[in-house]
Amino acid sequence: MLRDFGANIAPFNENATFKVNINGLTAKVNESISNACLEVAKEGDKRSCEFLILVNIKTGEWDYQEKGMENAVGGHDFFDFLANTNNKYAFVHNHPSGMTFSFDDLQTFLVIDSIDVMVASGHNGKIFYIKGKKRKIKNKRPGGIQLRGKGPDRNN
Ligand SMILES: [Zn+2]
DSSP states (O other), X not given: OOOOTTSOOOOOXXXXXXXXXXXXXXXXXXXXXXXXXXXXXXXXXHHTSOEEEEEETTTOOEEEEEEOOSSOOOOHHHHHHHHTXXXXXXXXXXXXXXOOOOHHHHHHHHHOTTEEEEEEEETTSOEEEXXXXXXXXXXXXXXXXXXXXXXXXXXX
């Protein structure tokens, strides 16, 4: 589902801290996400594959882990897990290239309700993250303007 190995692979950066400080999350959860960033980059570099850790953004626990194929994470088990939870997660995975999000990353973030934070941990120590989203656009706009008419993206 998520592919990054097509791009150039950066060497693992031994000196990087892999620390994040994401607004709205506790120090404990940020610490846990930081540890997850280091883990996926280190293991991903060692075994040349993609790793995924879902960090519970309330407890900081690593509730789900996946060692991907050579170039992808997010298989059937991932969707089974998410189908059976109401928790919110940080999706922490490695980017061998150290480059920013792929289209699939953004789609995963936007479409899957349980994923509240998307984190890409580059093997070079560069970390990208996005957090929070408007989950539902109701047929009301600020100022009380109503959307009218029918369409695939409207509720009326
Ligand atoms: Zn990715």
